[in-house]
Amino acid sequence: MADDLREMALEMFSPLPSTTPAVNDNLITPAKIDLGKALFFDPRMSASGVFSCNSCHNLATGGDDNMPTSIGHGWQKGPRNSPTVLNAVFNEAQFWDGRAPDLAAQAKGPVQAGVEMANTPDNVVATLNSMPQYQDWFKASFPDEADPVTFDNFAKAIEAYEATLLTPSPFDAYLNGDENALTDDEKAGLALFMDAGCASCHNGINLGGNGYYPFGLIEKPGADILPEGDRGRFAVTDTADDEYVFRAAPLRNIAVTAPYFHSGKVWDLETAVAIMATSQLGADLNDQEIGQITAFLGSLTGTVPVVEYPVLPAETATTPRPTGEVK
């Protein structure tokens, strides 16, 4: 029976690997990881000097922020909840609507978004080129390139760093054969998660992040949770079938990354599970079942890698000055 549950689970899910995965067209080296970490934590990558990648994808708080939607340049609010960067390398595509094929493409988005970091590729490159240490780090990270300080390489270095942000969890230990890694409640939740149909969308290594589904497949939630103005993947594909379609949220570390959904309107994980059951499965789960599924989701909270906070290069006379001006 115990073995049966794990065997079923192994058909739907995969444990995290124990090493950094390879990514397409981007050789991961220690030098590139270190550069990417510096860039990830550097607030001077934003026009104002206030925001770094880590501001909204904070490694101290589950790899996201703790807000419905992020606050960015000029105190503007972003349109959707900030997803966690942890294990994001295993998502099939990035953003809630999957509009970026990989983390390098994703990294170029927020830095240019007017409501987020409000910067330009030219200004990022000028900022990096103004600091000799960054020039050296780019040379070491892209040794075959004559002119390595580019916006593309900025994004690739961030992707390389983010690929290291894996958080092995009790669920991984369980999948790897440790029967005692999950409690009985968590195992009951796992069984329910598969039986009730949650795993039809939330499967694979990240229990989600690898497919697109309408939010409200069976019953559309209210506009407080599914705001009408945000039609999801429709904006990417311009296809009627993609109205209110979103990438299934990856569920690793979900217990520590409230609030939930692309709208960030639900703070309580049990409530989120209940909404999913109704809207996506038409299932009427009782409180005990919801509690067990939530307990199982808690077993997806993993150990964040040790991060040595970087010491960044100092500005020079040619570093573009920060500006909080809203254009």
Added chain:
Amino acid sequence: MADDLREMALEMFSPLPSTTPAVNDNLITPAKIDLGKALFFDPRMSASGVFSCNSCHNLATGGDDNMPTSIGHGWQKGPRNSPTVLNAVFNEAQFWDGRAPDLAAQAKGPVQAGVEMANTPDNVVATLNSMPQYQDWFKASFPDEADPVTFDNFAKAIEAYEATLLTPSPFDAYLNGDENALTDDEKAGLALFMDAGCASCHNGINLGGNGYYPFGLIEKPGADILPEGDRGRFAVTDTADDEYVFRAAPLRNIAVTAPYFHSGKVWDLETAVAIMATSQLGADLNDQEIGQITAFLGSLTGTVPVVEYPVLPAETATTPRPTGEVK
């Protein structure tokens, strides 16, 4: 001659100690340091969830931000340049006008300032109490107290952490007897720094931070650098003699903490040195002399301690929600 210079220097300055200093009325323990680090990096200490202590006193960039004045809650600008937290434990008092006697008193300021973190002591305590792990950490840090989660203890823990942020520099190695720790230019700059009179105000362990002086003692700089609306320590003492009086800036890590002065209006260190010479000393230094003093100031850039980025407790159902609302 070489020994003479060091002997003279040792009469004016002191090297950093090699261990964390004791602070008044606040026993520093490993548990308290760890708690203080978590609090220092926790953006949920601000009303919006955007700003932590580290936002404006960023350990990655010299212990300050890189702006004339910080951007805070509601995208408001603070009134004065953010000073570095590095080695700040050795300042006689905190803030540009010395209005906080120590780091614990200082820590209570920005968290409540409407233009900075815009929080309240009650909301900070409610936030901390909502997370069991924070409760445990406060108990471990203040083991003799029945009710350890208080705003006072919040500030004391931050003070304990900040007391560990010491950055030994080549100048310390020189003071400790390593003749080769400074270049000839840096030594010439050190001699000038003492001869010209800079060290009259910028002395002691932090080369400043321990006395109050009018900005514009000899010649008042223009309103672009010394804005008329900010009368400095006058706001603290209400004494005419304290008009435009500020605490002498501590100069450790000055080369990596541009822009300069309480107004943050000067980005170039040589320019700042020239302004100081004119306004405070009435000295007419030539370019070589300014270059040598600037070289000496560069020898005050120290090694930042290794900081393991914290993993913070997750919010619970009772955690007060972040709000970006500007009251």
